[in-house]
Amino acid sequence: MNLKPLYITVPFESKDGIFQPGIEAPGRAKPDWCIADKFFKENPTINWVSSAAEKKRVFWLQAGEQSKCLTQVEQVLKWLVKSGAHRGQSIAVVGGGTVLDIGLFAASIYQRGLYKWSLPTTLLASVDAGIGGKNGINFMGLKNYIGTITQPNIVVSDYRVLETLKPLDVLSGWMEMTKHGLIGNSNLWLKMKRFETIPKPGLIHKLIEEAAAVKQRLVEADEQESGPRKILNFGHTIGHALESAAAEQKKELPHGIAVGLGMLVSLHWSASRSDNQILQNDMIEAAEIIKRWLILEASNQITSTVESANLNTLWAIMKMDKKNNTQHVREVALTEIGHAVWNQPLSFEEFKTCWFGAHSEH
Numbered sequence: 001m002n003l004k005p006l007y008i009t010v011p012f013e014s015k016d017g018i019f020q021p022g023i024e025a026p027g028r029a030k031p032d033w034c035i036a037d038k039f040f041k042e043n044p045t046i047n048w049v050s051s052a053a054e055k056k057r058v059f060w061l062q063a064g065e066q067s068k069c070l071t072q073v074e075q076v077l078k079w080l081v082k083s084g085a086h087r088g089q090s091i092a093v094v095g096g097g098t099v100l101d102i103g104l105f106a107a108s109i110y111q112r113g114l115y116k117w118s119l120p121t122t123l124l125a126s127v128d129a130g131i132g133g134k135n136g137i138n139f140m141g142l143k144n145y146i147g148t149i150t151q152p153n154i155v156v157s158d159y160r161v162l163e164t165l166k167p168l169d170v171l172s173g174w175m176e177m178t179k180h181g182l183i184g185n186s187n188l189w190l191k192m193k194r195f196e197t198i199p200k201p202g203l204i205h206k207l208i209e210e211a212a213a214v215k216q217r218l219v220e221a222d223e224q225e226s227g228p229r230k231i232l233n234f235g236h237t238i239g240h241a242l243e244s245a246a247a248e249q250k251k252e253l254p255h256g257i258a259v260g261l262g263m264l265v266s267l268h269w270s271a272s273r274s275d276n277q278i279l280q281n282d283m284i285e286a287a288e289i290i291k292r293w294l295i296l297e298a299s300n301q302i303t304s305t306v307e308s309a310n311l312n313t314l315w316a317i318m319k320m321d322k323k324n325n326t327q328h329v330r331e332v333a334l335t336e337i338g339h340a341v342w343n344q345p346l347s348f349e350e351f352k353t354c355w356f357g358a359h360s361e362h
């Protein structure tokens, strides 16, 4: 790995401001610049960001998939130029997955790269997008088509920031946590599956840390995604296709929820590849639990996405996914709960069968 980031987790009991103990550690220079989710302009819960804003050191970014475009990156780059930011300086990016993707990508290409801090503020970003250095934007309707893999220098996690998240965004992060349990930590999954409803982030700090550790471990093993890191894409080829189709129809579909719907199909497919009845049952049980969580918290979105899905269109988008070539779709499959394999060829017939298996009651 070219650079192993410094990972700092602020203790839950801390009485300091959110992120402050990580940002203001003795002997470490604070970030010179900041790109932050506009949410914190309207809800100034992070004192350090508010005081940087008073000094005109913050670029406020509108979160959301529509912001993940070249125009937005260009605006960030122009702001850096006009502000006189230079290569010897550092920048903190504060936000959920969309703000981190835009901000860290811009910071990676500006003057060939600034010193970068990643400060995730959503559950999804805490366990996934804030870690790993893979940042990019959407292009021509295709998810994350342009980007870089360069590690942030420092990742500061402070789960107290998650208290203000909307239930839908908690669900979205919970889905990525689920993925991490299913692909790489069966104990995590066993603990998660006991929850009837989606818990508030304040109750699950230990589980959030465990889910983040799965991502850290896979990134360290394979920074450039030539092998094992690919399993983080479990449920993502289908999830990304659903997101692209939703964007085309001008519908909102949070990333984690799209991934949840994708995982349902991938779990049915994984079960169909096994001849061990116990493993099959485990996988179908996992699919049923995920489906129950999704319907409980996002019934309308799930129904509308499933009912409007056109499998031919989804398949065409899946073939364009950057993990594939235009002939084949290669997917991640579970061999058992907690263990996954990558680059497994998925046929259109299998996709259709497993889609109907997963979503038939809709």
Ligand SMILES: NC(=O)c1ccc[n+]([C@@H]2O[C@H](COP(=O)([O-])OP(=O)(O)OC[C@H]3O[C@@H](n4cnc5c(N)ncnc54)[C@H](O)[C@@H]3O)[C@@H](O)[C@H]2O)c1
Residues within 6 Å of the ligand: 037, 039, 063, 064, 065, 068, 095, 096, 097, 098, 099, 101, 121, 122, 123, 124, 125, 128, 129, 130, 131, 132, 133, 134, 135, 136, 144, 161, 162, 163, 164, 165, 166, 169, 172, 173, 254, 255, 256
């Ligand atoms: N780079 C990676 O490795 C990676 C990994 C997984 C996902 N992603 C990307 O992440 C994106 C999804 O991220 P997301 O779910 O965080 O979405 P997001 O960034 O759009 O945030 C979701 C919502 O939460 C709000 N928000 C942020 N912090 C908050 C807080 N503390 N309290 C209240 N509201 C808050 C945002 O303003 C937004 O409305 C997708 O674009 C996906 O492709 C990237």
